[in-house]
Amino acid sequence: MKRLQLVDSPYLVKEAKVCEVRQMTEHEKYFKLMLRDEPDLDHEPGQFVMVSIFGVGEAPISICSSPTKKGYFELVVRKVGKVTSAIHRLEVGDTVGIRGPFGRGFPVRILEGNDLLFVAGGLGLVPLRSLVDFVIDNRRDFGRVHILLGCRSPKDILFKDEVESWARRIDVDFSCTVDRADPDWKGNVGLITSLIPGVDLDPTRTFAVVVGPPIMYRFVIKELLKKGIPEKQIIVSLERHMKCGIGKCGHCQIGNYYCCQDGPVFSYDEIKDNLEAL
Amino acid sequence: MDQYYRLNKTECREFVGALTSRYQVVAPVKRGEKSFVFARISSPDEIASPEEYIPTIIPPKKYFFPQRETILEYDAVAQRQKAVMEYEKVVIFGVRTCDLAGIQCLNMVFSERPRDVNYLIRKNKLIIIGMECWDYCDEHALCALMDNHLPKGGYDLFFSDLGDYHLIHVNTEVGEEIVRSIGVFTEATGEDLKRLQEFREKKRSAFDTGIDLSHPELMDLFANCEDARVWEELGERCLSCGNCTTVCPTCYCFDVIDEINLDLRTGERFRIWDSCQNEDFAKVAGGESFREERSGRQRHRYLRKFKYPLAKYSRFFCTGCGRCSRACMAQIHIKETIKALIAERAGV
Numbered sequence: 001m002k003r004l005q006l007v008d009s010p011y012l013v014k015e016a017k018v019c020e021v022r023q024m025t026e027h028e029k030y031f032k033l034m035l036r037d038e039p040d041l042d043h044e045p046g047q048f049v050m051v052s053i054f055g056v057g058e059a060p061i062s063i064c065s066s067p068t069k070k071g072y073f074e075l076v077v078r079k080v081g082k083v084t085s086a087i088h089r090l091e092v093g094d095t096v097g098i099r100g101p102f103g104r105g106f107p108v109r110i111l112e113g114n115d116l117l118f119v120a121g122g123l124g125l126v127p128l129r130s131l132v133d134f135v136i137d138n139r140r141d142f143g144r145v146h147i148l149l150g151c152r153s154p155k156d157i158l159f160k161d162e163v164e165s166w167a168r169r170i171d172v173d174f175s176c177t178v179d180r181a182d183p184d185w186k187g188n189v190g191l192i193t194s195l196i197p198g199v200d201l202d203p204t205r206t207f208a209v210v211v212g213p214p215i216m217y218r219f220v221i222k223e224l225l226k227k228g229i230p231e232k233q234i235i236v237s238l239e240r241h242m243k244c245g246i247g248k249c250g251h252c253q254i255g256n257y258y259c260c261q262d263g264p265v266f267s268y269d270e271i272k273d274n275l276e277a278l
Numbered sequence: 279m280d281q282y283y284r285l286n287k288t289e290c291r292e293f294v295g296a297l298t299s300r301y302q303v304v305a306p307v308k309r310g311e312k313s314f315v316f317a318r319i320s321s322p323d324e325i326a327s328p329e330e331y332i333p334t335i336i337p338p339k340k341y342f343f344p345q346r347e348t349i350l351e352y353d354a355v356a357q358r359q360k361a362v363m364e365y366e367k368v369v370i371f372g373v374r375t376c377d378l379a380g381i382q383c384l385n386m387v388f389s390e391r392p393r394d395v396n397y398l399i400r401k402n403k404l405i406i407i408g409m410e411c412w413d414y415c416d417e418h419a420l421c422a423l424m425d426n427h428l429p430k431g432g433y434d435l436f437f438s439d440l441g442d443y444h445l446i447h448v449n450t451e452v453g454e455e456i457v458r459s460i461g462v463f464t465e466a467t468g469e470d471l472k473r474l475q476e477f478r479e480k481k482r483s484a485f486d487t488g489i490d491l492s493h494p495e496l497m498d499l500f501a502n503c504e505d506a507r508v509w510e511e512l513g514e515r516c517l518s519c520g521n522c523t524t525v526c527p528t529c530y531c532f533d534v535i536d537e538i539n540l541d542l543r544t545g546e547r548f549r550i551w552d553s554c555q556n557e558d559f560a561k562v563a564g565g566e567s568f569r570e571e572r573s574g575r576q577r578h579r580y581l582r583k584f585k586y587p588l589a590k591y592s593r594f595f596c597t598g599c600g601r602c603s604r605a606c607m608a609q610i611h612i613k614e615t616i617k618a619l620i621a622e623r624a625g626v
């Protein structure tokens with residue numbers, strides 16, 4: 001058996017430096033990264049990277065910063081297993097491997113000029129933040145903007161300062177709900193679906209962008225359809241098991257699609273007839 | 279103009295001998311009752327007799343896409359990496375038409391962008407010598423239904439046994455070079471080609487699967503079978519062992535795993551065959567699995583052969599080799615599944 005060195009292997013990682021780490025909640029950490037050899041990651045909102053720790057493995061992680069922020073990118077990682085625990089052990093100054101950006105992000109050019117309804121459940125805020133920030137940084141190019149956020153409890157709210165700043169903006173309509181309140185909570189209590197009927201929107205010119213845990217989609221989409229939002233104006237980002245990111249390993253398959261290449265962002269009409277999509 | 283040669287059977291030994299002296303040659307070798315493997319040969323006597331041959335346990339995909347393959351070497355402390363691929367220059371002798379079709383499917387998958395450099399380099403180091411079958415291997419074969427009982431390219435040389443001689447089709451310059459350098463061949467005549475045609479006419483009737491569906495009908499059968507009871511029934515029997523996907527010539531799913539050496543700094547990242555029949559294959563971090571039930575995983579396996587690839591590659595990914603049926607401990611047989619779907623649709 002002969003071994004050849006490859007300079008164009010899709011498995012080569014780019015080196016990134018960890019420039020900031022913050023514990024966000026009990027299980028989630030925030031990371032700010034800079035590529036060593038490239039000025040910028042050059043991604044679209046909604047894309048993801050494979051984060052690689054030599055000796056441990058790789059995990060697909062959404063890019064949570066907007067491409068309008070140049071020179072660095074941000075990730076939020078929930079500790080659930082082997083690779084995510086190794087990522088949690090990273091400190092400022094450490095090096096980490098990055099492959100990507102991968103996948104099809106949110107259709108920002110199609111969204112321009114339309115009203116937007118963001119629906120984020122739990123960790124779904126992480127990928128959605130890349131788009132929310134993009135929209136806020138280009139606020140003039142979009143119509144009305146609603147943000148609905150659902151969390152398990154007040155202490156699980158990610159990006160708390162930022163979320164509060166969205167709530168204060170006059171050009172953003174913001175509501176938040178928690179499944180379980182704590183004594184200091186003055187906001188809504190209940191499932192995120194309960195916020196949808198009260199949103200004042202024009203369904204013909206509204207794009208709903210929904211990101212959350214798998215079970216959330218079915219219920220949220222039902223409410224959105226009830227509001228009269230057309231199927232192709234409902235945008236979701238789907239999570240699947242992923243090993244390669246390049247449409248080969250088969251783990252992320254959803255019917256005719258490979259989620260890592262054809263997604264993770266889909267419009268509802270693209271996937272509604274696909275088995276096992278939602 | 280197509281190039282054909284004749285090789286007299288008396289010269290076969292000399293040909294294979296010359297081949298093994300020049301190249302590493304692998305061919306189907308008998309390992310037990312109805313059990314064949316592609317393995318290295320050093321003499322023509324080791325090659326399985328075509329009369330006895332049924333498809334090898336593992337298809338020749340193992341040379342194109344090894345079961346385990348290193349993709350990256352690294353030093354985790356110094357953060358250094360080197361992407362690698364491994365190859366061997368091998369002549370694969372005796373590849374049947376079903377397996378040629380399987381290789382063509384894999385070629386499509388791995389050359390789709392982003393390209394799989396490892397596969398694409400390795401594939402061009404391999405020389406393929408095909409061989410025609412004149413009879414069905416056993417009750418599990420369905421190559422004629424899949425239209426893979428006749429050669430459609432994908433080889434350097436192709437052997438058709440016409441009685442006391444082989445007729446050899448040269449498909450590539452590499453094949454021509456082998457013929458020229460070994461020098462035991464003679465030019466074929468129009469008579470020989472006519473004889474080949476006659477043999478193929480006869481083959482048509484010998485290759486009857488007992489399933490009378492055109493390709494559009496087969497497509498249609500699988501396009502609308504999501505809720506079929508068949509899947510429940512298969513789900514109840516399936517053991518999720520993954521044999522069916524391991525032996526499938528067009529199953530290519532893999533896992534990526536890191537291994538670190540005892541020095542705790544250097545190591546390798548490798549990919550290894552994986553199976554959609556494993557329960558956690560499609561599980562995500564929240565614990566949700568998109569094919570938790572065996573019935574869903576069986577349906578997925580079939581749709582990956584008979585539905586999904588048609589949208590992407592305009593062809594079925596079942597070659598008709600019948601390996602999955604032979605390898606299944608639960609006697610889940612592809613022909614029976616197709617027949618059951620037909621019966622269910624007919625309302626029987």
Ligand SMILES: Cc1cc2nc3c(=O)[nH]c(=O)nc-3n(C[C@H](O)[C@H](O)[C@H](O)COP(=O)(O)OP(=O)(O)OC[C@H]3O[C@@H](n4cnc5c(N)ncnc54)[C@H](O)[C@@H]3O)c2cc1C
Pocket residue numbers: 048057058059060061062063076077078079080081082083084085126127238239240241242243264558560561562563564565
């Ligand atoms: C497109 C995409 C974007 C994601 N974005 C984020 C993010 O921004 N932040 C975040 O914290 N997590 C994100 N995830 C989830 C994250 O990839 C998994 O939590 C991670 O891969 C688990 O790896 P592990 O080694 O820590 O867990 P393991 O020890 O391997 O296993 C823990 C659990 O995670 C599942 N899992 C394992 N590997 C994968 C995989 N490759 N893909 C999906 N699930 C897997 C296992 O089935 C198991 O249930 C994203 C996943 C995808 C597909």
Ligand code: SF4
Pocket residue numbers: 515516517518519520521522523555602605606607608609610
């Ligand atoms: S070989 Fe048979 S028992 Fe094993 S996973 Fe495949 S269908 Fe199930």
Ligand code: FES
Pocket residue numbers: 241242243244245246247248249250251252253258259260261
């Ligand atoms: S992650 Fe491997 S095919 Fe999508």
